Amino acid sequence: MRWIARLAALGCVVFVMLQFVRPALTNPxxxxxxQAPPEVKAVLKRSCYSCHSNETALPWFDQVVPAYWVATHDVKMARQHLNFSEIGKLPAAAQRAMLFEAVTQIQLGAMPLPRYLKAHPEAALTPADLAVLKSYLVPFGKTAVSDAVTIAAADTQYKDWNGEKTPMPAIHAAPNGIEFFRDYKDWKAISTTDRGDNRTMRVIAGNDIAIRAIESKQIHPWPDGAAFAKIAWTQMTDNKGVIRPGQFKQVEFMVKDKTKYASTAGWGWARWLGMDLKPYGKSAAFTGECVSCHQPVKDNDFVYTMPITRTGGTR
Ligand code: HEC
Ligand code: HEC
Known part of the structure; x- marks a missing residue:
């Protein structure tokens, strides 16, 4: 039995020695x-600053190797992606956009890292915390109520959009050569979202290949030919306080072809603006912003929308 005691003693020595293997974690x-109001910062401080700032303070149990190694690695990675101690030098709009992205990550359940929350339950956001962040991102507080004329104009425009009374104008291809998808209004709606910070309402639709892939659960990765449309309207508030779609803003697409579009994450990206469907982007390089903003969902084949099937989630 003495060997057990010896082994335990050896284990203790190794454990103590390992404590000296400590990658430096500095707070620049x-x-x-x-730049954000105090109540917004308070939420970020409690839930995100331990990794995404230069004010990292590790609790004692994170000072102990191997937890310390995990914590320092997390902080380094997290600061690379988003550092709340440094983004104040960016234009206000860019800071808001990053915060919007942060809220998306929170809502997806990706942040704070789920494994971190197990040991640090105090970092979890309450619905009230989330509401603080979201209401800050709404630019003007409550929306102004639109007058009857504006609402009628939007309704007429919607009928035009929907009914195709006027023939579609000649539509130019996107700068990367992708042609407009003239049949997208016949695609099936998969989801709707509304974005408080820039006041748009959006519908996400998929073509037949995408819908069949959802039904047969073949979405990791999505098959070639699958395509999504995201259709956006500006938000309007009517005199009853109902928030509803106003002017048509844009429609954008992702079409999968892992070979043809290998250089842009396997998807062809394109966007057309306004009722006259003006192609977005000065050159084919516009796709860079699409890919980088869809990067957080790269494990989901760069698609944000999670289809809900009859049997529940597909993840
Ligand atoms: C335990 C440390 C930790 C905490 C706490 C944490 N994050 Fe992160 N966060 C990370 C790491 C690590 C990454 C990089 C992930 C990767 O590269 O896969 C990251 C990445 C991100 C990204 C970038 C996503 C991307 O792929 O571009 C955003 C946005 C983000 N976090 C927001 C938040 C917000 C908001 C909070 C607080 C509500 C938060 N995080 C709390 C560790 C953390
Ligand atoms: C600021 C970040 C951001 C940028 C830039 C961006 N997207 Fe997205 N995109 C999103 C988010 C978030 C969603 C999820 C749906 C939503 O929130 O409306 C989405 C959804 C989509 C969808 C529906 C399929 C899906 O992934 O859910 C399409 C199609 C799409 N985007 C196309 C584009 C195209 C084309 C571009 C570039 C011209 C682009 N996106 C640029 C954030 C972005």
Whole structure:
């Protein structure tokens, strides 16, 4: 039985020695903290700053190797993606856009990292915390009520859009050569979203190949030929306080072809603006912003929308 005691003693020695293997975790000065009201910062401080700032303070149990190694690695990675102690030097709109992206990550359940929450339950966001962030992102507080004329104009426009009374104008291809998808209004709706910070309402639709892939659960990855449309209207508030679609803003597409579009994450990206469907982007390089903003869902084949099937989630 003595060997057990010896082994335990050896284990203790190794454990103590490992404590000295410590990658440095420094807190550089807070150069330019995010500019946001105190209540917004308070939420971020409690839930995100331990990784996404230069004000990292590890609790004692994270000071102990191997937890310490995990924590330092997380902080380094997290700061690379988003550092609330440094983004204050960006234009206000860029800071808001990053915060919007952060809220998306929270709502997806991706942030704070789920494994971190197990040991740090105090970092979890309550619905009230989330509401604080979201209401800050709504630019003008309550929307102004639109007058009857504006509402009628939007309704007429919607009928035109929907009924195709006027023939569609000649539509130019996107700068990367992708042609407009003239049949997209016949695609099936998969989801709707509304975005408080820029006041748009959106419908996401999929073509037949996408819908069949959802039904047969073949979406990791999506098959070639699958396509999505995201159709956006500006938000309007009527005199009853109902928020409803106003002017048509844009429609954008993703079409899968892992070979043809290998250089843009396997998807062809394109966007057309306004009722006259003007192609978006000065050159084919516009796709860079699409891919980088869809990067957080790369494990989901770069698609944000999670279809809901009859048997529940597909993940
Ligand atoms: C335990 C540390 C930790 C905490 C706490 C944490 N994050 Fe992160 N976060 C990370 C790491 C690590 C990454 C990089 C993930 C990767 O590269 O896969 C990351 C990435 C991100 C990204 C970028 C996603 C991308 O792929 O571009 C956003 C946005 C984000 N976090 C927001 C938040 C917000 C908001 C909070 C607080 C509500 C938060 N995080 C809390 C560790 C953390
Ligand atoms: C600011 C970040 C951002 C940028 C930039 C961006 N997207 Fe997206 N996109 C999203 C988010 C978030 C969703 C999820 C649906 C939603 O929130 O409306 C989405 C959804 C979509 C969808 C529906 C399928 C899906 O992934 O859910 C299409 C199609 C799409 N985007 C096309 C584009 C195209 C084309 C571009 C570039 C011209 C682009 N996106 C740029 C964030 C972005």
């Amino acid at each position: 000065p807070v150069a330019a903290e995010i």
